[in-house]
Amino acid sequence: MNFLFVLIPIFGIFAIGFIGQKRIGFDAKTISTMALYLMSPVLVFRTFYTTKFDLNYLYMTLYTFALCFALIAVVYIISFIRKYSTVETCGMILASSFMNNGNYGTPVVLLLFGAAGLNHAIILMVIQQIVMCTVGVYYAAKGSPEADGIRSAIHAVRRMPIVYGAFLGGVFQLLNIPLGKSLQQAIDLVANATVPTIMIVLGMQLAKISVKHLEREKISLSLVTKLAISPAIAYVFTLFLPVDEMVKQIMIIMAAMPTAANTTMYALQFNTEPEFVSSATLLSTSLSLATLPVIFMIVLG
Secondary structure (H helix, E strand, O other), X not given: OHHHHHHHHXXXXXXXXXXXXXXXXXXXXXXXXXXXXXXXXXXXXXXXXXOOOOHHHHHHHHHHHHHHHHHHHHHHHHHHHHOOOHHHHHHHHHHXXXXXXXXXXXXXXXXXXXXXXXXXXXXXXXXXXXXXXHHHHXXXXXXXXXXXXXXXXXXXXXXXXXXXXXXXXXXXXXOOOOOOHHHHHHHHHHHHHHHHHHHHXXXXXXXXXXXXXXXXXXXXXXXXXXXXXXXXXXXHHHOOOOOOHHHHHHHHHHHOOOEOHHXXXXXXXXXXXXXXXXXXXXXXXXXXXXXXXXXXXXXXX
């Protein structure tokens, strides 16, 4: 029952965007652009400015990138066998390789492990954000119908302000640069509004999905990769990491989270199969109600 109470706010925010799009109608791409280029960099700056670093960051960083590229390799194998186009492959990567560690995984870890677990969850969330705004944006741009290949994708990554926000936050922390009360309040206001805005954009995009036109095979393969193969790969990786048992459990549980909401924003921004990616996000989030309790029983014993 407590687990359901964690999920209610998440689905409530989805519902705000969904109902607003159905009743009023918005330009979701404009709102997603605002969240991506104006709000998200502020959130990342604050996180890197306020979070203290230690050796665990290195292991978690290596793990997060390794898991991401392992899942991308799985998608490439599936795409080769099924003969998917570049656009379809990039859409599959967005739907299958990035997990919702922020507004889903972090509350779940807090519920299961308390404050001690929350600290590790935040670390993984920040690293995952960096992975999504680099690797995720690369594949979103590569799969865009307007893209001209790898050069366009690399250019898109270089233009992502989230990367620069993380860099500036780290520099400000290392140099102990004070922000001042007024500036800190402004940063907090924007940062606190970022995640709800992203979730509302997801709800708007979900409101325009026609389930009738979903490609069942692709969606099924994406869901299996995200909800089953991902935590299995994570378990194997944790066997070789010199971190304590609780951190390993959190890593596996985070890997079992549904598709990240940010990927819908990227897919919408670059027009890389936004309906498919949004559908994968919706369905994986819904199915996680059944898959996550199984993961909890296996991991927590």
